[in-house]
Amino acid sequence: MTQGAAIDVLGVAKRFATDPPGAPAVLGGVDLSIGANEFVALVGRSGCGKTTLLNIIAGLETASAGEVRVGGTRVTGPGGGKGVVFQQNALFPWLTAARNIAFAARNRGLDAAAAAALAAELLRLVGLDGAAAKYPCELSGGMQQRVAIARALALDPAILLMDEPFGALDEITRTEMQEELLRVWEARRKTVVFVTHSITEALLLADRIIVLAPRPGRIVLELRPGLPRPRRRSEPTLARLHEQIWDALRDDHAAARA
Amino acid sequence: MNARHALPPLALLAALLLGWEAAAAAGWLTPIRFPPPSRLATSFRELALEGFPFGAFLSTHVVATLRRVLAGYLIAVALAVPLGLLIGASPLLDRMASPVVAFGRSIATLSLLPLALVWFGTEEAPKVFLIGFGCFWVMLSNVIAAIKLVDPVLLRAARSMDTPPRDIFLRVMLPAALPRIAAGARMALGMGFVVIVGAEMIGTSIGLGALIMEARTFYRSDITMVGMACIGAIGFALTALLGLLEARLMPWRRGRQT
Amino acid sequence: MAPPLRARLAASPALAGALGVALLLLAWEVAARLLWRDPATLPAPSEAVLVALRLLTPGEIAMHVLISLGRILAGFTLAAVAGITLGVLCGRVAAVERLLRPFVEAFRPVPPLAWIPIAIVWFGLGEASKVFVIFLGAFFPIWTSAWRGAALVPQVLLDSARSMEVRGPALLFRVVLPASLPDIAVGLRVALGLSFGVLVAAELIAAERGMGRLVMQARELGQMGVAIFAIFLIGIISLLADQQLSAIIRRSVGRWRPV
Numbered sequence: 001m002t003q004g005a006a007i008d009v010l011g012v013a014k015r016f017a018t019d020p021p022g023a024p025a026v027l028g029g030v031d032l033s034i035g036a037n038e039f040v041a042l043v044g045r046s047g048c049g050k051t052t053l054l055n056i057i058a059g060l061e062t063a064s065a066g067e068v069r070v071g072g073t074r075v076t077g078p079g080g081g082k083g084v085v086f087q088q089n090a091l092f093p094w095l096t097a098a099r100n101i102a103f104a105a106r107n108r109g110l111d112a113a114a115a116a117a118l119a120a121e122l123l124r125l126v127g128l129d130g131a132a133a134k135y136p137c138e139l140s141g142g143m144q145q146r147v148a149i150a151r152a153l154a155l156d157p158a159i160l161l162m163d164e165p166f167g168a169l170d171e172i173t174r175t176e177m178q179e180e181l182l183r184v185w186e187a188r189r190k191t192v193v194f195v196t197h198s199i200t201e202a203l204l205l206a207d208r209i210i211v212l213a214p215r216p217g218r219i220v221l222e223l224r225p226g227l228p229r230p231r232r233r234s235e236p237t238l239a240r241l242h243e244q245i246w247d248a249l250r251d252d253h254a255a256a257r258a
Numbered sequence: 259m260n261a262r263h264a265l266p267p268l269a270l271l272a273a274l275l276l277g278w279e280a281a282a283a284a285g286w287l288t289p290i291r292f293p294p295p296s297r298l299a300t301s302f303r304e305l306a307l308e309g310f311p312f313g314a315f316l317s318t319h320v321v322a323t324l325r326r327v328l329a330g331y332l333i334a335v336a337l338a339v340p341l342g343l344l345i346g347a348s349p350l351l352d353r354m355a356s357p358v359v360a361f362g363r364s365i366a367t368l369s370l371l372p373l374a375l376v377w378f379g380t381e382e383a384p385k386v387f388l389i390g391f392g393c394f395w396v397m398l399s400n401v402i403a404a405i406k407l408v409d410p411v412l413l414r415a416a417r418s419m420d421t422p423p424r425d426i427f428l429r430v431m432l433p434a435a436l437p438r439i440a441a442g443a444r445m446a447l448g449m450g451f452v453v454i455v456g457a458e459m460i461g462t463s464i465g466l467g468a469l470i471m472e473a474r475t476f477y478r479s480d481i482t483m484v485g486m487a488c489i490g491a492i493g494f495a496l497t498a499l500l501g502l503l504e505a506r507l508m509p510w511r512r513g514r515q516t
Numbered sequence: 517m518a519p520p521l522r523a524r525l526a527a528s529p530a531l532a533g534a535l536g537v538a539l540l541l542l543a544w545e546v547a548a549r550l551l552w553r554d555p556a557t558l559p560a561p562s563e564a565v566l567v568a569l570r571l572l573t574p575g576e577i578a579m580h581v582l583i584s585l586g587r588i589l590a591g592f593t594l595a596a597v598a599g600i601t602l603g604v605l606c607g608r609v610a611a612v613e614r615l616l617r618p619f620v621e622a623f624r625p626v627p628p629l630a631w632i633p634i635a636i637v638w639f640g641l642g643e644a645s646k647v648f649v650i651f652l653g654a655f656f657p658i659w660t661s662a663w664r665g666a667a668l669v670p671q672v673l674l675d676s677a678r679s680m681e682v683r684g685p686a687l688l689f690r691v692v693l694p695a696s697l698p699d700i701a702v703g704l705r706v707a708l709g710l711s712f713g714v715l716v717a718a719e720l721i722a723a724e725r726g727m728g729r730l731v732m733q734a735r736e737l738g739q740m741g742v743a744i745f746a747i748f749l750i751g752i753i754s755l756l757a758d759q760q761l762s763a764i765i766r767r768s769v770g771r772w773r774p775v
Contacts (some may be wrong), residue, residue: 092691094697266615291638358536485630
């Protein structure tokens with residue numbers, strides 16, 4: 001199993017071609033170093049560029065300036081051990097859960113039998129052994145995202161990039177999925193970059209939280225909760241950190257509107 | 259499509275036309291089967307100014323065809339709309355009529371041509387009948403669907419405002435069904451046009467369908483091609499015209515695709 | 517209508533439908549026998565069926581049907597292959613779309629039947645001309661639906677595939693094509709319906725055998741009953757073909773997308 005790789009974001013900036021000339025950039029020169037097997041959360045309001053940054057790390061979008069290195073190698077495109085889990089349902093609807101996972105495994109070079117075995121193993125890992133032969137349309141939102149995570153893991157990726165993966169789920173399911181994710185991550189350590197707009201979610205999950213503000217997109221705060229997992233929402237440290245992050249976001253927003 | 263994008267297809271078109279012309283000149287393509295573009299241009303003039311066959315101008319053919327289409331189409335619409343509204347509004351009638359409508363639509367309209375010739379003679383009547391028949395079923399099924407598919411939420415809202423049933427029908431159902439009825443009207447006209455071209459190929463010498471068929475017996479495939487281009491142009495114009503009408507009559511649908 | 521009957525009709529669409537058809541046939545039967553009374557021009561349904569069965573052998577009917585179906589199969593299959601391939605390419609490869617679309621759109625307004633005379637000039641009176649015209653009729657709806665389906669594949673599916681290093685032709689074949697199947701299925705059904713109409717017309721105008729020819733032949737021989745029988749036969753067969761296609765679609769695409 002591939003070890004988690006370090007990610008280096010070096011002076012990454014992004015401007016959309018459709019932006020008017022004077023407008024602030026989506027991302028304005030971001031520098032970030034993520035260690036191997038570190039769980040990092042990117043938090044910010046909509047439009048702060050967190051999804052764009054994730055896409056650039058994933059190689060799905062190109063930066064206007066700067067570069068990203070994963071495990072020391074420059075990112076030039078998607079794939080290559082950069083697993084992605086999206087917010088919307090990205091499972092191939094015409095394949096069963098098991099075949100979706102096997103699809104990723106086959107792409108890595110496994111033959112059909114090995115891919116099927118890996119799919120079964122990963123389904124067990126995410127607690128869905130009975131769902132192998134089900135189509136995505138037959139699965140609930142939470143189950144779909146679990147399959148999506150299993151599929152990303154099937155790539156045996158060096159890094160796992162998650163773009164608000166639980167954003168479309170109801171709150172109860174979301175809480176369950178957060179616990180699931182931590183459990184899976186304990187079992188298969190990877191470097192994780194997790195984008196969310198929920199401060200609470202970031203505090204519950206991450207080793208390190210990077211707070212971004214928009215226009216131009218940039219880092220305004222970085223902190224480590226420093227608490228062992230699983231964390232409880234009622235912990236006083238979390239409440240204090242929540243305030244801190246909230247203040248950082250609010251100040252920036254007020255300053256922008258002034 | 260901006261200028262730069264229009265270039266490749268235009269270039270391809272020019273290349274094809276030149277290639278065609280050259281191949282005909284070199285004798286690779288027989289002029290009977292592939293009259294070159296230069297010939298087609300003169301044929302068009304001939305058709306417009308001298309007429310074919312025997313002095314029937316292009317305008318004569320076009321008018322004859324359009325008259326027949328219009329007559330059959332208007333009769334069909336006049337019958338189909340009230341009947342369709344009635345059937346669509348009554349679940350019982352709808353269920354009884356549904357296989358009949360399905361079957362009516364599946365009858366190949368032109369297969370009735372021989373019968374129509376026996377019943378109505380060989381003048382205008384059998385053609386008008388065929389067009390009417392073809393348009394009728396298309397229009398009917400669309401009107402029925404239009405009424406059935408009126409958003410139940412609208413009806414519930416009207417009823418909760420104590421609207422009397424007659425008003426519900428006239429002031430809620432009808433306007434709500436109108437876009438789909440208009441779409442059906444467009445489809446029915448298209449159908450009518452398709453039918454007439456076929457219907458005119460048997461036993462007539464005036465009309466666009468007759469024109470292209472007659473031309474073949476005279477070995478004038480150049481006239482056939484010119485006739486086909488005219489048919490295409492008119493078909494396109496009719497659809498565009500109806501589209502404009504639709505936009506005018508239903509301004510609340512502007513910006514949405516049917 | 518007595519309440520129990522109304523209730524039963526409301527409960528079963530099949531029963532209501534059957535009643536509708538039965539009423540219509542009955543009205544026709546009565547009108548033909550009592551009002552029109554000229555079986556030579558408008559026979560009653562019962563008369564039509566009896567005459568047809570007397571004058572035509574099952575073998576003869578079968579031959580015409582099979583020939584027609586064979587033509588449809590050939591034209592439809594060619595149209596499906598060409599339409600799906602070009603449609604998917606147009607939907608996803610901008611260069612292809614820019615090049616091909618104007619040509620396809622230029623030919624689209626010409627009704628397939630209008631191609632019959634030129635098809636006869638190019639291919640003669642044999643099978644090829646009929647298959648060609650059917651191909652033209654079926655091609656456009658299939659191409660349009662494939663193009664639409666391919667163009668509207670959700671970006672997230674494409675990004676997913678790219679993050680799994682699926683690119684180029686593999687992306688088109690393993691992701692875009694399956695994702696477009698629901699739309700293509702609709703296009704296929706429309707195309708099949710059109711094919712029957714086009715086929716019959718082509719056979720009426722210029723054929724020696726086939727269901728359309730059967731109708732024409734009956735008229736030439738003054739056998740109205742046979743003509744009516746043949747017309748209904750065409751209708752029934754096209755309905756059956758559509759049902760078959762729908763069943764195939766339900767069993768394949770219908771398993772992973774509510775159809």
